[in-house]
Amino acid sequence: MTPPLPARSCARRSRSQRPSVVALARPASPACFGALLAATVALSPPLRAQEPAAVGETVVVGRSNDLVGLVESATVGEVGPEELQRRPLLRPGELLETVPGIVITQHSGAGKGNQFFLRGFNLDHGTDLAVRVNGVPYNLRSHGHGQGYVDLNPLIPELVGNVRYRKGPYFADAGDFASAGSVAIDYMDELPFGFVQVESGSFDFMRTVAGDTFALDDSKLTVGIETYHNDGPWVVEDDYEKLSGVARWTHGDDRRGWRLTGEFYDADWTATDHIPKRAVDSGLIDRFGTLDPTSGGLSDRQSLTFEHWSEDGADRTDLTAYAYHYALDLYSNFTYVLDDPVNGDQFLQTDERTVLGVEAGRSTATELFGVDGELRYGVQSRADWIDNGLFRTSQRTILSTTREDEIVETSIGAYAESTQFWNGWFRSTIGLRADQYFFDVDSDLAANSGNESDGIVSPKLSLVFGPWADTEFYVNAGYGFHSNDARGTTLTDDPTTPALGDGTPVDPLVEQRGAEIGVRTTAIDGLQSTLSLWYLESDSELLFVGDAGNTEASGATERWGIEWTNFWEVNDWLTADLDAAASQARFTDAGDDDHVPGAIDTVVATGLTARSEDGHYVALRGRFFGPRDLIEDGSVESSSSFLVNLHAGYVIDEHWRVRLSVFNLLDSDESDIEYFYASRLAGEPVGGVEDVHFHPAEPFSLRLAVTATF
Template identity: 30%
Template structure:
C-alpha cells in the first residue's frame, strides 16, 4: 500500500512537471510571427514559434514566467495564469543589437543576415548575393548574364559550387548551355525579398546538388506592409521603376503584385541597350486548421549587348579604351517564367509537413567572342549558346519534435530538366551559323531523400544527417548521323555531423562536418560513361559565435574543404577536360557593432589557401581563386529621417595561372548611399565607386589573336568595373 502511495505521488509529480503550455504570437496587426523565442524563466525550457505563430513550451505551468523575444520587437515578460491558449502580441521597435542573443541554433549565420538586412536593406539585384559574407561577384557580359561567383577559394563560375534557391525553387541550371550550375538571379525583384538563409560548406542534409562552397536560400515576403512606387534615374541613361501593390491584407489572407522595369546603356563605349522586365505576384493564406498556403507566379525577360573581355595589349596600345570592345556584337537575351506552390500542413503541436512544388519555363541565348580571330581569321570566333528548357520539381519534408531533447526531419523530392536544342555554334554577326559544334537534347532527373536528427542535452546540440541523391542523365545528340539517346545513372550518399556547444547567450562553439557534391553536365556524363561525374567534397568548420559586448557580435571559423577529381564540360568549346583533386583551407572573420541606436559598423574578412593536390609545388595554384577578401562599412538607420551607408569591398591579388607567374590584380571599391524619409515620400542617392577608381571587375588569362596579328598572345583579358555612377531614387508609399 505504501508502495502504491509513493508511486502515485511520483506519477502526480511527474505529470505536474511535464505540463506544457500552448500559445500563438502575432504582431500588432494580427500577423503570425515565426522564430520567436519563448523562454521559461523558472524551468529554463524554451521553444520557438512556427510559421503560424504557434508554439508549445514544455515543463511549463501556471505561475511560471515566460520571456518572449524576437529581433526588431519589444521583449515581453508574461506570467502564465491558466492552461488555456496564450495569445501574445509583440510591438515593433528600433533595432538594437544588444537584444540579439546567441541561441542553440545550428544556422546562426541566418542571424547575421537578418542583422545586415535590418541595417542595410537590399538596393539592387547584385546586393542579393553580396549579403553573404565573403562572397564576391563579377559581371563580364553586359549586365544581363548571370554574375561570376567567388566563395571560399572557388571560382564558382556562375554557380557550379554554390546552390541558390528562391522560395524552395532551385535557381541553378544543370547541363546549361553556358556553364554547369548557371544561377541567374535577375528574375528576383530585390524589394520582394524578406530574408536570406545561407551557410558555407555542405553540412545540412536538406541541401544537395551544388552545395560545396555553400548555399543561399532567398525567401520572398508573404505580405507587404504598404504599397509603393519608386523611380530611379542615373548616369549612362539608366532608368528603373518598381511598383509594389498591396492587393489583399487580412488576418488570414494576403496578396500583392510587384513589377520592375530597368533600362541602361551602361558605362562602356559601345552602348549595352540593356532592358529588363520583372513581374511577380504572390498569394498567401492561413487555413482554419492551421495550414498555410502560398502561391507565387513570376515572369522575367531581359536582352542586352555586351563588350565582353578585352586584352590588356589593346588598351595599353591605345587601340581601345579601358571601357572599349573588340567585338561589340556580343550580348544576348533570356527569360524565365515560374509557378511556385508552398503548402505547410500542421499535423499537431509537435509535427508538420512542408511541401514545395514548382514549374519553370526558361530560355537563354548568348553570343560571345572570347578568342577574337584565333580559330577563324576571316570571320572571327563568335559563338552562340542556346538553352530552352522546362523544369518541374517538388520537395516534401516531415518535421517532428519528440521532446525537449529529440527532433528529426525526413524529406524527399524530385527535379526534372527537359532541355530541347541545347546548342553551341560558331556564328557571324549573331545571324549566320557557320558550324554547329554541339547540338542535342538533355533530359536529366534528380531523385533525392534525406533524414536528419537533433539531440539536445545541456549546452550541447548534436545534429546528424544522411542524404541520398540518384541521377539519371540522358543526352540525344542531334549531330549524330543516326538516332542516339545516351543515358547514364549515378547515385551518391552524403553524411553530415555537426556539434554545437552554447556556453551561454554570449558565447558558442561549433564543429561542422559534411560531405557534399556537385553534378556534372550530362554531356560529360555520357562521354565519360558515368565515371567521375559526381565529384564529392569533404569539409569541416571549427569556429565560434561570440558577444564580447552587448552591442557587438563576432563570428569566425577555421575551415577545410577537399574536392575529388572530376571531368568538366567546357561549354564555350564543347570539349571535356580533366580537373584534378583540390584542397582549400582558410579563415573567416565577421564583426557587427552598434555604436549608437542609429550608427552601425560591420566587417567581414576571409583568407583562403587553395591548391591542386596532384601538381608539384609551385605549379599547384588554382587560377582566380581569391586569397584575401574584405568588406566593411558604416550604416546609419533612422537618424531624424536619414538612412544610408558607406561601404568598401576589397579583393586582393590572386593567381591567374597554375604557377602564379601571371597575377589577376585586385581592387578596392567604395560605394555610398543616403536616403531621407518625409512621411510617405523618400528621396535617395546611390553612388557606385564614389572615388572613381579604375578597376577590373573580372579577369581571365586567355590566348587570343586580334585581326591585325599573325601570332596569338596569352595574357590577361578583363571586363572593366563601373566608374563613378550616381543614381537618384524617388519613392512614394501608402
C-alpha cells in the first residue's frame, strides 16, 4: 500500500478555519480518501451551489479557500457567493470577470451576447470558452451569429451561488469549446431569506428582483423573477427590456436526491453597434451615436433541466438531462453603405433551435498495484435542431435572402479519468476523451446541403508534486478541440458571391494542444497565490468578420502566456486581490503577417474590499485591458483601457438593506472594444475606408438598490 502522507485535516480549511467544500476537488491523501471523496462531486453535473453566507458570517466557498492538495492545476478555482454579491455588475455577463484573466465587453446593444477575452483569444461570443449554467452547456454551436455563441443575459445574479473555472484542455469531462477554459455557474438550491429588491439608476435604468424558498414536505422550491429596463447612454436609446425567471425544485440531500429546474427569458432591444472613429472625429455623430438607428434584436429562451445524484460510500453517480428552446433575431450594420449605397448594409441573422441533451457520470475509489486512486468516467450526448438564416434588410424590413438552412447537429462524447496517489508528495491524473459529431445540413441552395461526420480523441495528463511548506507544483498537458459551424462543413457555393463552386468547406472538428506548468502556495498566512506558464496551439482559428457579422475559419495558431493570481485576507475586515495575465498569439503559417487580430495581450484586475461584522461593505475595483493587434501585420493596435468601479452595501436592520454601484468612477473616455476593417459612409469612395471601429465604454453612472428581506 502507498505510505500515508503526513498528518493533515481531511477537510482542508480556509484561513477562517471553516470547512472548505471545493468543486473538482482531489483527495489530499489516501488516508483521507473516503472522507474527501464524499465531500466532492463528480464532474457531471457540477457541484451544487452553496448557500450564501448570512450577514456577518464567514464565507464558506470562494477564493479564500486553500486548494493546495485538492486540485490538479494552478488555474482551477472557485468564486463564492459572498464575493459575488460584492462585485459591481454593469451586465450579468460580468460575473465571468470574477475568473482571473477574463475580460467581458460589449460591441452592440445590451441584449446581445457579450464579447469574451482570455488567454490570447478574442473569443468572440464564446468560441474556445465553454460555459455551463446550472449544469447545462450554454455555447450554441452552428449559431446564426457566431460559432459557440453564449448569451448570459438570462442570468439573475442574486441567485448565483458560485462560479467555478478551469483553464486549458487538461480535463477529460470538458469537450467542445473548452481549450482556453471552462466556467460553470450554479444557482442556489435554497436562498437564506426571501427578498424583494428594487434598483434604479442612470440612463433610465430600472430593475426589480424577487426570490424565496418554500418548504414542500421533504423537498424545497426556490423561485426567482427579474424585470429589467435600461436605455444606456446612447443617443438612440437601447430601450432594453427583459424578463427572466427560474423555479428550482430540490429533493434529498448531498448524498442522494434530485433537482428539477425550469427557466425562462424574453428580451428585445435597440442596438448602437460599434462605430467608425472617423465619424466621431469629423463630428458626424456623437461618441455615443449610431449610423443605423434600427439595429437591434429580440431573443427568448425556455429550459427544463433534471438532475439526479446518488452516493454510496466512495461511489457516486450523477445524471443530467436537459431540454431548451432558444430564438434570436439580430439586426446589425457594420459597414453602413459599402455594399448597398441605396438601402444600406443592414442584415438580419436568425437562429431558432430546440436542444436535447443527457449526461451521466460516475466516480469511484480504486486500487491499482496497491496504490489508492479515483476513477471517474461518463458519457455526454446532445442534439440541436436548428433553423437559421441570413437576410439583407433595411430598417428591419427584409429585402432579400442570402441563405436559409435547417441543421441537425448531434454529438456523443465519452471520457475516463484516473487519479493515482503514488506517495506522500506525488499524484497523477491520466484521462482520455473521445467525441463523434454528425452534421446534417438542408440549405436553400442545394449545392450547400449534405451530411458530414467527424471524430476526435483527446488524451489528458496532470502531474502534481507536493505539498511542501503549503506549496504545490503542477504539470499539465492535453489535447482539446472546437467544432466548426455545420454550414461550413458542407459549403460548396459561397452564397455571398455570384460565382459557383467557390466555397471551401472547413474541417468539422479542429484539434488543439496545450501544456502548462504552475505553482500554488498558501505559505504566507492569509494569501492564496498561483503562478502559471502556459502554451496552446490550434490547427485552425475562428475570426470575427465585420462585414458579415460572423466568424470564419483561418490558419493555425499558437499562443503562450503567464498568469499570476493573488487573493489576500489581510485581516478580519479587509481583503485584497490582484490578478495579472500576459499572452501572445501568432499565426504559424502566415509569414510576417502573423498577428492574430483582436487577441488579448495584457489584463490586470485588482480589488480592495472592506467589510464589517454587521454586513456593511465597500469594494473598489480596477481593470486594465491592454492594447491588441487589430490587423495581421501588427501595424494597427487598439487603445488600452482602465476602468474603476465602486460597490457599497449597508444593512439597515434585519429586513432592509441598500446597495450603491458606481461604474466608470473616473468617467474615462475608454473603448469597450475596437476593430479595424473597411466601411463606407455617404460620399466616401466606393471601396470604403479602412478605419478603427469602436464601441465606447459606458460613462460614469450610478445605480441604487433597496432590498427588503423576509
